[in-house]
Amino acid sequence: MTYIIACIDGSPSTPSVCDHAAWASQQLGAPLILLHVLDRTLYPQSNDPTVDIGLDGREQLMEELARLDEERARLAQEQGQLTLEAARQRIIEAGYQEPQLMHRHGSLVETLQELESDMRLLVMGKRGDGSLRPSQVIGSHLENAIRSMRRPVLVTPSVFRIPRSVLLAYDGSATAEKGIDMLCQSPLLRGLPIHVVMIGADTGSHRQQLAAAATRLGDAGYQTEVVVLAGEVEDALLGYQQEHQFDLLAMGAYGHSRIREFFIGSTTTTMLRRCQTALLMLR
Known part of the structure; x- marks a missing residue:
């Protein structure tokens, strides 16, 4: 189970x-x-005092520190x-x-x-x-x-609101495809209207990827709409979410190495910081 x-x-x-x-x-x-x-x-060991004291004083202090740590842990x-x-x-x-x-x-x-x-x-x-x-x-x-x-x-905002609509960030990557699989197999959000949003150029290739994703989600019981947006990923996604008042944003998480993130930053971390609604990280 x-x-x-x-x-x-x-x-x-x-x-x-x-x-x-x-x-x-x-x-x-x-x-x-x-x-x-x-x-x-939050409860450090008390066997490493930072002051130089005599043996008798050290033993007494250690006993007192151990007692205090035990009491703090109990509380x-x-x-x-x-x-x-x-x-x-x-x-x-x-x-x-x-x-x-x-x-x-x-x-x-x-x-x-x-x-x-x-x-x-x-x-x-x-x-x-x-x-x-x-x-x-x-x-x-x-x-x-x-x-x-x-x-x-599922990362929660400060106040609970039952999700009535979903924005899915999609980029055609292996992580995004796995996210589609997870949504199709799960009843968590099934039946809700879901907008599948790609940030990038509005090309035939991107439209084909979005259509395939929408078909899979539609077959699983979602009401789908596909959108291609231009601009910076975080700003475009959050702007679209705010405009259409989506209750939940779903996206893949940490698809790149830490080295790449060090140089270019992480979309996942930025979205965690800026998103004001529930955020479903698909792993």
Whole structure:
């Protein structure tokens, strides 16, 4: 059995993550797991003091630091459990099926990789509890999680809104074709109007690619329309989305190497930062 896994951390994004995850669980007919990971990096080991003290003082300090670390970890564990319980109650009160709760200690990305084989969809907020700086538009774990997973990731905005229309960014690449396959095979968005948008020259070749993609999506039950737009990829996609008020934007994620991204930048990261609606990363 495969699951919807939603990352819950008690940040302001948690209610939206709960709502999106419960909706996705209902759409897919898959059970939901609410996951809270207690990040071990927030609780450093106390066996490396940075001051030069005597042996007696060192032993006493080490005992006190160990006691304090243990207490902080205990309180964080309790807080995480309360956060999960509150999230479960929210979902039940909204009329959805009761989710399972999972509490882990360690690295979020490593935990997700361990769970990946049983994962159907990952749901994460754009900013988590560790995103404290106002200038930090996306969470510290989000980009790494998307890069490391080979499952679709639903990135949630601050407020839940049931998707009624979809914009699919399409470039004819292998990643885009795989994304088409995933949408065709999944009931998550089936039946919704979907605009398949390509950024580039309006050529016969591009029109043929779009027509083929639209046919496949139409056969799977989508209402399709194809569009070719000129301009910079991010600006053109976001402008078209805003103009037509699409509720969800779907696109492939991180199709190029980190070396290329270093020199030319990443469309995925830019869209994560700038998109104001739900964003479905097809992996």
